[in-house]
Every structure is written in C-alpha cells, then in structure tokens.
Amino acid sequence: MSNASLRESSNEMPAASQDRPQDQPQDRPQDRPQDRPKDRRELAPGGDRPAADAEMARVLGTVPFRMALDGSGAGIAHWKHEPLHDVVQPMNHHVIMAYNGSVQRMERRSGRSIAIGTFRPGVVIIIPEGSSSRWDIPKPVDVLQLYLPQTTLRRVADEAEAGSTAELLERTAHPDPVTSRLLLSAADVLEGNEALDTLFRQQLMDLLATRLLAAHTGSPNVITPARGGLAPKTLLRAIERLRSDSDADVSLAALAAEAGLSRFHFCRAFKDSTGLSPHAWLRQHRLEQAMNMLRDTDTPVVSIAAALGYSSQTAFAAAFRKLTGESPSDWRRRVR
16 A cells, blocks of 8 residues: 555645736835745756655644645645745645635745735645745635646646646636635545545546646646446456455555556546446445444444544544544444
C-alpha cells in the first residue's frame, strides 16, 4: 500500500476571488525590493524547491487541520490560518486551492505586477510549480489545497490522450465552481482510514488534473473519456482485491495495473460497471463490514475501528455517523 499520512488538528475552511489584475503593474512606495517575489519566469532550481506542504507550513505558521499526502508530498491539505502578509517561495508541486470562508479582498504580487481579487466560495487559486508571489490577505482563511506534481499532470494528459501538457496558468481567485466543489469535497471525505483516504486522494488528484488540463492551461485540452465497463473477469479481480482483508494494495495504481489499464481509464470503466467509483465502492463495503460486526458480534467498537483500518475510534465513529446518521453504539443498540 502506498505510504500515505493523515494528520488532524483543529481549525476551519477557505474562500476565493476573481482575477482582476491592474491595467498597469504598480510598484508601491511601501514595497521594499526584498519583499518582492521573483517574476514567475525566474524559477528556483528544481532541486532547491521545498515540498508544498513544507513551504505552506512555513508561510502560514501553523499546522494543517487535516492532511493526506503520499511519500512524494503530493496530496490534499486543509488549512485554517490567520491573515497572511508574506512571500510564498517556489515549490516543487503545483498548488491548487479552493476557498470556503467569508468574502474578502486580497492582493497577490508577482514581480512588479499586482493582481487584486475577492476570495469567495466557487473560486480557485493556482500557484504553478516554481512560481513565487507575495500575498496580502487581511482576514483569517479556511482553504483546501491540492499538491499536484507535474509528473501526475503529464501522466493524466498522456492517459487521456489530451496531447501536449501546456503550462498551468497562474490564477488568483478565478471563478471555477466545478474545480472548487471537487476540491472542497475532500474536507468531508477524508476519514482517517489509510486505504480509503489513499484511494480517494488518488482519484481526486487524477480527476482534478483532468479538469486543470481542460480549463487552466495556455491551450486547453478537450478530453473525451472512452465509455464502456470492465470485462467481467477483470471486474471480479478488482472487487476481490478491494474486498481483501489482508494487506493487499488497494491503491488506484495497483487496481489499474492488475486490470491492465491506465488509472484514468480504470476509474471510468469501474464506475461504468458498478455505478460507483473505486473509493465509493470500498467505502460502502467497509460500512457493510462494520454493520455486520456491530450486529452479529460483541466486538468492542474500538476493535472494529482498528480491524477496518481506521486511525482511531473517533475517526471510525465520525465516518459511520456521516453515512448512517447514528453513532456505531446507537446503531448497534437499535438493530439488536
């Protein structure tokens, strides 16, 4: 199974704005040369760039409310942070953000150009890999961030037969409710279960990469996924792997490899066959396992949580309540 990490603390979620660059780039009197970020074209050497989660922790001066990353630092983070007045240095991932907080104005300065926008729900912010900007955000922020490697963007473009991978555009509070809604969904789906969170993170990254290629590059790609489900034997093998109670790798990469398909095409074919994405199917299966154990055994809830791969009884109870409307203990008492 991929080496993923999930961490929780306690905070809340962000908002975004429309791109409104000034007609004339401005150099304000209070700007000091050392406060100005490099122009996007002046990229730091790739080997010198920090991982996105490390740079965000430095700039925001806090820990994420929740984070699920793989070994390369790619993944999803939910931050709740105070006002920001600092330079974000070049990073080795593309950073895509969705804001879910109160409306507020902000400024983003790259070199001598200034973009002024309004953070509000339904907008996205994109910091392309290697770019640097100074941010001035006057109020607290609640934001979901995706850390996307260029290698993932290139792989998805190849698998979707989208042609060349154009450079991602820098976006400042750019209206895109589709991308925003997809990314904000991570706040409600990450559950503290490594198998489920890994599968969800991989699906979401591929889906968002597809969306970025279609809407946020210099030459947008038209992506038309092939239709048609998995062959019956291939579907059976995938379901057997997902049902496995052993340490079988249920990552999207492993499922796709066993089916002889790319991740991009496997996800779509699996959903065509079952009506559910691999993550949604596994989530439903884990819920059924939990219900069977609660109804038919006296196993303590904490032991059921551990057996199903949850990081804690609290994480399991929250996930169970989200799907059933009841705590595991209340559900057990009611059905017995």
